[in-house]
Amino acid sequence: MKRGRPTIFSSTYYWYSYITGDFKNKKNLEEKIISSLKKEIPTTIAVIMERSCYFQCRHCLFQKEGSSKEISQKNNLGKIIDNFLGQLSSKAKDFYPEKPCFVYCGRVLKEWHFEVIKNIRKKYPKIEIGLIDNGSYLKFKDIFSRDKIKLDFLDISLDGLKEKHNQQRDPIYQKSFDLALEGLKYARQITRGRISVLMTITSINYTDIEKVAKLIFTKNLADEFHITTMTPTAKNSDIEISTKKLAKVWQQIKKISKKYNTKNKHKIFFKLYRYQDLNKLKTIIGEEKIKKILTKNNITFDQGSIGFNLENIQINYFPFSLWPQESILIDADGANRVAFSQKFTLKQLCHDKNKKKYTIAKLRENENYQQVYLREVEWWWKNFGKNFLGEEKIAFERIGK
Numbered sequence: 001m002k003r004g005r006p007t008i009f010s011s012t013y014y015w016y017s018y019i020t021g022d023f024k025n026k027k028n029l030e031e032k033i034i035s036s037l038k039k040e041i042p043t044t045i046a047v048i049m050e051r052s053c054y055f056q057c058r059h060c061l062f063q064k065e066g067s068s069k070e071i072s073q074k075n076n077l078g079k080i081i082d083n084f085l086g087q088l089s090s091k092a093k094d095f096y097p098e099k100p101c102f103v104y105c106g107r108v109l110k111e112w113h114f115e116v117i118k119n120i121r122k123k124y125p126k127i128e129i130g131l132i133d134n135g136s137y138l139k140f141k142d143i144f145s146r147d148k149i150k151l152d153f154l155d156i157s158l159d160g161l162k163e164k165h166n167q168q169r170d171p172i173y174q175k176s177f178d179l180a181l182e183g184l185k186y187a188r189q190i191t192r193g194r195i196s197v198l199m200t201i202t203s204i205n206y207t208d209i210e211k212v213a214k215l216i217f218t219k220n221l222a223d224e225f226h227i228t229t230m231t232p233t234a235k236n237s238d239i240e241i242s243t244k245k246l247a248k249v250w251q252q253i254k255k256i257s258k259k260y261n262t263k264n265k266h267k268i269f270f271k272l273y274r275y276q277d278l279n280k281l282k283t284i285i286g287e288e289k290i291k292k293i294l295t296k297n298n299i300t301f302d303q304g305s306i307g308f309n310l311e312n313i314q315i316n317y318f319p320f321s322l323w324p325q326e327s328i329l330i331d332a333d334g335a336n337r338v339a340f341s342q343k344f345t346l347k348q349l350c351h352d353k354n355k356k357k358y359t360i361a362k363l364r365e366n367e368n369y370q371q372v373y374l375r376e377v378e379w380w381w382k383n384f385g386k387n388f389l390g391e392e393k394i395a396f397e398r399i400g401k
């Protein structure tokens with residue numbers, strides 16, 4: 001996660017005011033949310049460079065599908081990226097939070113992607129490059145070393161120690177854990193900045209949090225540990241975590257936050273995307289505590305999220321209504337899409353009329369970055385965001401009771 005500077009009168013501030021009623025001027029708050037969001041132009045483009053994957057993790061949003069290489073090349077994905085990064089490179093200071101960034105967010109690295117990465121390094125040296133990976137980047141270790149490619153940050157998913165990780169991510173071949181661990185061990189060779197471990201909590205792996213923290217920090221395999229809960233879909237709702245299990249998660253995060261966070265450096269981050277999880281937290285820590293913490297003085301207003309510290313745990317909550325939060329999302333076929341579009345295959349997204357609202361537009365090679373962002377904000381708000389805001393309002397009224 002890239003952390004934006006805390007702001008007052010940002011979309012998150014107005015969102016909070018709307019949700020809690022904690023604002024003197026209650027008029028036009030919806031318009032204020034949306035007009036602030038439009039000004040918070042993110043400096044990150046997040047690209048799904050490949051739609052296939054070697055695994056089929058239980059919690060994954062994506063479905064099984066073939067390689068998207070051909071369709072990416074047919075639609076000039078590389079040039080679409082180049083166009084945006086060129087604009088970001090020259091205008092980043094006008095945007096938010098200033099540091100331009102290309103995040104490779106899935107699903108696996110392929111050889112032809114190095115043309116894109118090398119082009120970025122050569123033409124836009126100030127652009128940061130980050131990779132979210134499962135360890136399969138190791139297949140291209142030689143290319144990294146031959147072409148002297150260094151990433152600015154690398155996020156590797158580790159969903160438990162061997163047994164739980166493989167149960168969640170690779171129950172048939174049981175190779176995923178070893179790959180992720182090898183990926184972590186080699187990570188500093190290809191990264192000049194932060195290395196993070198990402199863990200998605202489910203009913204399979206919820207007991208392994210402390211063990212993962214111990215593994216990565218005692219061996220200096222990572223600098224940060226980001227923990228989040230799973231977003232349930234039709235195919236994985238059976239492994240959603242219960243309140244009882246979340247209570248065990250909470251105890252473990254408390255322990256590792258105490259052990260590994262220092263005054264100057266936070267290493268443990270707990271990210272929540274669903275108000276349902278905040279509701280569960282209320283049951284775990286008590287109504288009074290959560291009410292107190294969710295008051296204005298205890299909250300930071302970050303880009304796309306509110307931050308707060310609860311029992312020494314640093315939490316960021318990202319309301320769905322405020323998407324796109326930190327980045328513009330580009331899919332493998334060069335389309336600008338919304339959150340959750342990953343749960344459909346490219347074929348479904350392109351041909352199924354009922355899935356139309358998940359595609360904002362097919363991008364051309366000369367799009368104006370700022371215009372694309374404004375269209376993205378409006379599209380999300382109209383099709384999804386406004387409804388989410390209504391749900392969030394009701395949920396927070398219940399949490400505050």
Ligand code: SF4
Pocket residue numbers: 053054055056057059060061062106107134169
């Ligand atoms: S979670 Fe990552 S590694 Fe697992 S199937 Fe999805 S994209 Fe592949």
